[in-house]
Amino acid sequence: MSRAIDVPDRSLVVLVGAAGAGKSTFAAEHFLPTQILSSDHYRGLVSDDENDQGATDDAFEILHSVAEKRLSRGLLTVVDATNVHKHARQGLLRLARRHHVLAVAIVLDLPETVCVRRSTDRPDRSIRAGVVRRQHKDLQRSLKPLREEGFHKVHVLRDESEVNSARVRLNPLHNDRRHETGPFDVIGDVHGCRQELETLLSELGYHLNRDSSGRAVDAHHPDERRALLLGDLVDRGPDTPGVLRLAMGMADSGHALVITGNHEDKLVRALRGHNVRVSHGLAESLAQLDEAGEGFRQRVLDFCAELPVHYVLDHGNLVVAHAGLPERYHGRASRRVRVFALYGDTTGETDEYGLPIRYPWAREYRGKAVVVYGHTPTPEPEWENRTLCLDTGCVFGGKLTALRYPEHEIVSVPALRVWSEPARFPGAAAPGTNTARPTREEQ
Numbered sequence: 001m002s003r004a005i006d007v008p009d010r011s012l013v014v015l016v017g018a019a020g021a022g023k024s025t026f027a028a029e030h031f032l033p034t035q036i037l038s039s040d041h042y043r044g045l046v047s048d049d050e051n052d053q054g055a056t057d058d059a060f061e062i063l064h065s066v067a068e069k070r071l072s073r074g075l076l077t078v079v080d081a082t083n084v085h086k087h088a089r090q091g092l093l094r095l096a097r098r099h100h101v102l103a104v105a106i107v108l109d110l111p112e113t114v115c116v117r118r119s120t121d122r123p124d125r126s127i128r129a130g131v132v133r134r135q136h137k138d139l140q141r142s143l144k145p146l147r148e149e150g151f152h153k154v155h156v157l158r159d160e161s162e163v164n165s166a167r168v169r170l171n172p173l174h175n176d177r178r179h180e181t182g183p184f185d186v187i188g189d190v191h192g193c194r195q196e197l198e199t200l201l202s203e204l205g206y207h208l209n210r211d212s213s214g215r216a217v218d219a220h221h222p223d224e225r226r227a228l229l230l231g232d233l234v235d236r237g238p239d240t241p242g243v244l245r246l247a248m249g250m251a252d253s254g255h256a257l258v259i260t261g262n263h264e265d266k267l268v269r270a271l272r273g274h275n276v277r278v279s280h281g282l283a284e285s286l287a288q289l290d291e292a293g294e295g296f297r298q299r300v301l302d303f304c305a306e307l308p309v310h311y312v313l314d315h316g317n318l319v320v321a322h323a324g325l326p327e328r329y330h331g332r333a334s335r336r337v338r339v340f341a342l343y344g345d346t347t348g349e350t351d352e353y354g355l356p357i358r359y360p361w362a363r364e365y366r367g368k369a370v371v372v373y374g375h376t377p378t379p380e381p382e383w384e385n386r387t388l389c390l391d392t393g394c395v396f397g398g399k400l401t402a403l404r405y406p407e408h409e410i411v412s413v414p415a416l417r418v419w420s421e422p423a424r425f426p427g428a429a430a431p432g433t434n435t436a437r438p439t440r441e442e443q
Contacts, residue, residue, distance in 0.1 A: 192237020231261025
């Protein structure tokens with residue numbers, strides 16, 4: 001039986017093992033030569049002798065520098081070194097965090113006797129048996145805490161048969177949908193406004209599918225367009241279960257893509273029993289979900305817990321994130337990327353309502369992708385430097401708004417009423433549908 005090792009195609013792979021474990025052979029079999037950064041190779045570069053241990057510090061300085069450049073470009077990078085000491089791994093993990101990529105450890109934990117035999121028998125390089133044994137002991141001490149150091153995954157291969165049968169599978173991140181080109185209808189924050197969502201979908205040309213009780217459970221477009229929901233489906237509005245039922249049905253059928261917002265993030269924690277502050281409509285959502293039944297609650301939890309925080313689409317020309325995302329975070333994965341995508345960035349100050357003042361990241365955006373987001377309600381959709389805010393405050397009596405992509409047409413429907421009194425919303429625009437096309441400067 002072969003052993004499958006799944007590796008994100010944008011990641012830092014750290015090989016771990018004593019000398020003689022076969023790390024270099026493993027790397028050469030499963031990765032491209034340009035992807036592999038070998039400590040032996042860099043020792044040779046700086047000293048003309050791969051065995052010169054006195055050149056190790058200089059070698060790793062260069063190795064880290066090259067790794068930094070590769071990771072800044074989002075390129076898969078494989079570090080071939082013993083990495084049996086925590087301090088060596090921590091330096092590499094800091095690189096991964098700095099560039100918002102996942103780190104994966106592949107551990108070759110072969111028996112000590114095998115490592116010693118291979119090391120002492122090498123014709124090109126002989127390593128003393130005592131050195132190999134110390135490295136092997138250091139590895140054994142590292143195995144248990146290794147999983148808690150910050151690696152996304154730790155794969156341990158314990159004998160030669162496992163190493164020989166291993167298959168590395170490079171997988172795109174969940175947020176990588178560059179192959180999907182649309183057309184899309186990107187929809188801003190719904191916040192439990194089911195009737196307005198159904199009306200907007202109909203305005204966009206979708207046909208609603210209803211169950212025997214008349215509830216909308218799916219919607220499809222005759223021209224095979226897909227809806228793209230920007231998160232904050234829940235809270236504040238009158239029918240969070242109805243919105244979720246429709247969104248989940250569309251996602252299951254492939255008629256919609258959905259990303260999470262900060263309100264879904266908080267709902268998941270509440271449904272899991274965590275101690276969260278029940279505010280901003282969460283109490284109403286939990287009560288509505290209780291009425292829908294335990295089975296539906298569990299389905300909602302499973303669905304919302306798996307939602308990504310952003311998508312990269314259309315060959316990198318379109319990025320969607322609930323609160324927006326600067327270019328340096330596109331297609332990346334880290335806690336910082338997640339927090340920004342859910343909440344945006346703040347100045348550290350609060351306004352007269354006691355709410356955080358958002359840092360105007362869009363004002364500085366110069367990326368090639370159009371970034372579409374919601375989170376901060378505005379009376380009208382706002383284009384700025386190829387970014388567009390689609391949260392037009394439907395739950396506060398404003399509008400529910402969509403962007404037709406790639407046409408760049410705006411379509412809105414008015415809220416039926418003020419469902420939640422806003423702490424901060426400049427006011428609703430006049431009812432109606434706006435199909436204005438942004439100018440090149442606005443995009």
